[in-house]
Amino acid sequence: MQLLKEKLEALQVGKILINEPLKKHTTWKIGGPASIFIEPSSVEALQIAIEEIKKQEIPWFVIGRGSNLLVSDEGITGVVIKLGEDLAKFQQKDDRIKVGAGYSLIKLSTMMSKKGYSGLEFASGIPGSVGGAVFMNAGAHGSDISNILIKAHVLFSDGTFKWLENKEMDFSYRTSRLQSDEAICVEAEFQLKEGDKKEITAEMQKNKDYRRDTQPWNYPCCGSVFRNPLPHHAGKLIEEAGLKGYSIGGAQISEMHANFIVNKGDATANDVLELIQFAKNTIYNKFGVKMETEVELVGKR
Template sequence: MEQLIADLERSYSGIIKLAEPLAAHTTWKIGGPADLFLVPEDGEQLAAAIAALNRHGVPWTVLGRGSNTLASDRGVRGAVIKLGKGFDTLRFDGNLVVAGGSYSFIKLSVMAGKAGLTGLEFASGIPGTVGGAVYMNAGAHHSDVSRILKSASIVWEDGTKETYGNEELGFGYRHSVLHERRGIVTEATFALEPGDRKEIAAMLASYKDRRLRTQPLQLACAGSVFRNPPGDHAARLIEAAGLKGAREGGAVVSELHANFIVNDDHATAQDVLALMERVRRTVNERFGILMAPEVLLMGER
């Protein structure tokens, strides 16, 4: 690690932290230390960081705003890369919206609406980054990223850079080609349509009100834990199985929304994993449906 740090200090000017607790960077407030935590501020720093990591054979993973992520209590071996402020960018070009990989997806929906552009309203309740939204093909309210994304700029694991169009990204339900080939989305371009600012604002307000009434956002959580099975909803199945309020250690199935697990009292990743397994097993026993996790697991179990 000392040789890697020395190499980074010669070619990379971004933030370098050792043994950085990931609990400080995840919305669940859970996670042990990352061996190395890097925050590049621009594309050149990102390229330099990846090149140095590759030279030393150090594995890396990327972290956005930490929603939809369960970081191991043992932390993450190797490096965790989090895009810095230089990737928190936004610009408009007619009906196109170009956002940096670390830009807030919720803020993007608001800014597009203020510009009189419609198509991103569904993003108003998705608390991640633009890069994470592309990676997961994030969606809500009967829409998702695949319907509006024109292209994404990506830095791949080997350090090469490419721009992929919509079809090349292989979108599916909460899926993209980035699940098969590791890379970092540094910028995304969305193709929207002109709309009425007042109507867009009203829709955003309606979605926000519904979210506040139906989701436990005042508690540490990570969004929906399980993917919706075909033709059904994970929350309905979990509630029907009588699992609202179920607890493992400090992790609890929310009484407000059954597909949310909240960190009620210093929960560990193991608490959350144990509760997730209990939910999956019970729903499978009751309804014959084996639910798939939507949250991403980071680090060693």
């Protein structure tokens, strides 16, 4: 690892840290250290870093703003690459925008609504980055990323980059091709619509108010933990099973929204994993419904 660190520093690919605690970089405030942690200074620097990491045959993993992510207490062996502020470039040409993966989805939706462009109202309360939103086909309020994406600039696990059109992304509910291909979006182009600024901002505010009133953002959390097992809703099933407020260690099923697990201050990844498994078992035993996580589980176990 030391050799890789020295080589990456010589290549000037961006910020490089050793044994960086990943709880600093996840919205759950949970996660052990990364052997090497990199924040690339550009897409070009990211490509150079990947080439060197692959040359040394060291495993790597990419994160954005750290929502929808549970990192193990033991951390991640290898390299963790964070697509941060240096990969948050923004360009606009009329109703089309090109955005870096590190851009905040909430910030983007707010900015475009103020400019009078519609299409991102659904994203006003989603706490992730553009890259993560494309990866998960993030959505809410009856819409999702697949409705506005033109194409995505994608980094594949073999280190190659390619632009993929919307039809090549295999979008479905909270799913994209990037998950099965273990690939990550580094840039995205979106198609918006010019509209009435007052109507757009009113819709944005309604969505924000709904999230504030129904979801527990007063504690660290990752967003929704389980996919909705359609036609059922995960939160409703968990609530009907009487699990609201149920705790293991420092992790608790939110008393406000049952599809959220909150960190009450000292939760470990193992606490969360045990709580997830307990909820899965309870729902299956009571209702015969299999629950699948929406959150991504990574790291040593």
